[in-house]
Amino acid sequence: MTTIIEAQDLRVSVPDSRRTRLFGRPHQLEIVHGIDLTIEAGEAVGLVGESGSGKTTLGRALVRLVRPSGGHLRFYGNEIANLGDFEMRTLRSKMQMIFQDPHSSLNPRLTVGTTLMRSLSVFGQTVSRQERYERTIELLDMVGLPEEVFARYPHQLSGGQRQRIGIARALALKPDFIVADEIVSGLDVSTQAQILLLLRDLRERLKLTLVFISHDLSVVRVLCDRVIVLQQGRVVENGACDEVFAAPSAPYTRALIDAIPLPDVDLHWLDEDMPHAPTLPLPTPMKAQLAKI
């Protein structure tokens, strides 16, 4: 198996909005505190945690949308943690991100077709306009959209359709590695189910390597083989989905699982008290073990 992404003691900081400076570099606030993880080709890994746990920041760092403040990040064994923008350019087409809110990540002034063709013309090897057009239609078909969508603007589409465009755009350049950030959180259950099944199907068909960020463990279960639970910027759990859901090793994971309201009638579910998650003890930094699946 090829290792696609390998992080060692990865640290990510963001400018601290609470302590602003008038001049000079802003204070930095470390969000991700030294994470080790490995992602093999063809794996789908769920990245779970509450808001503020650093899952989105880590996801953005994995595709190098932000520069890590420390540690190592290897892509196919090559160190990319400190590559400059120019050097990253050649790698950008290999790693893609699907964003949470397709309404704000799609340019409202471009038609869907233009949006999709533009990434092909910037990075792709396809030269002629005809080829790009054909590839775009193929992409739309891949995500289950009719050809008519090509000429539509994002505001003319439903939430589910826009999210499909987000997926199509990420797939356009046949990337080796995709990070999907909360892509089903704003959708209805049935649309959510459609998108999840579409992704699962695409994953099998195109042998995608996927990091799926979500706050919803049930959603992760549908799509992923492995789940990594983050608490306050540290990995507290890393293992195969089946094992983690059957017997989580971290109390934090247990708390997250217990807080999911399953659609089984139980009017006493709210009665029992539960330790509020942030008060749970933080474990000593644990080496993210690579679960062989």
Added chain:
Amino acid sequence: MNEPAIQIDNLQVRLADGRMLLRGVSVAVSPGEVHGLVGESGAGKSMIGKTILGTLPHGAVIQSGRIMFGGQDLMEMSFDKRRGLMGCDIALIPQDPLMSLNPVRRIRRQMIDLMRLRLGMDRSTALRRAIELLDQVSIHEPERVIDLYPHELSGGMRQRVLIAMAFAGKPRLIIADEPTTALDVTVQRTVLQVLRAMQQQHGSAVLFITHDLGLVAKLCRTMTVLHAGRVLEQGPTSEVISAPVHPYTRALLASTPRFDRPSSLLQPIPRSLADSLWLEARTWDHYVGASI
């Protein structure tokens, strides 16, 4: 059986262009009961809440129906009388607390204003009551929190402040419109615990609007499944969720991902079912809606 806190009969709401939002919805909630309104977006679940509150979008008209609250029809009440009920007897817990709180006013000012204007309290009583309410929704150090601005609070705290404000007037009816969608599961649970404790303490009826069947299963004793502004299934939660009769309810349950079941059981709502339901709705428009 005592008189329901709110009883909606055959409510029909239509947009100016003729599209129907609600196609004859009937719901009754007893005092002290939590009733779940479930459906996908566009099902009209929020519209029911908006009709009760009198905040329908511009152009929407109530075509027929009654909303009985405390023995009176809300629709026949004078504007002032109806307005007097809002915020006191009927209160809303909105979806997005950051949009509903004024970002440039401290919590103190917002809570005191509410109580002075709606409940006619004087300033010092209002302040005491505000602190007491914040304490009841399990906010630590209410004296400190009351002097903060909304952006300084976490999402769960903001939602609890809004719950406190909703219960300020000892309401008989609470309309909770997706109050926990923006929250983490753990926070969601504590907010729901607070909501239920307050509701039981005040004996209020709650219309709990949500798209999450899991929340309904854990919180509501009775429920209504809506689609295209029509009631498809209604009854005690123990029956509707445990033994659904309508195929749509079953499809909705099958499309909800659950961590304790293999993912192969996940099924989106079949296209044919959705199409036939919309066809039924349009047939309804043709025969029932047009005849009025």
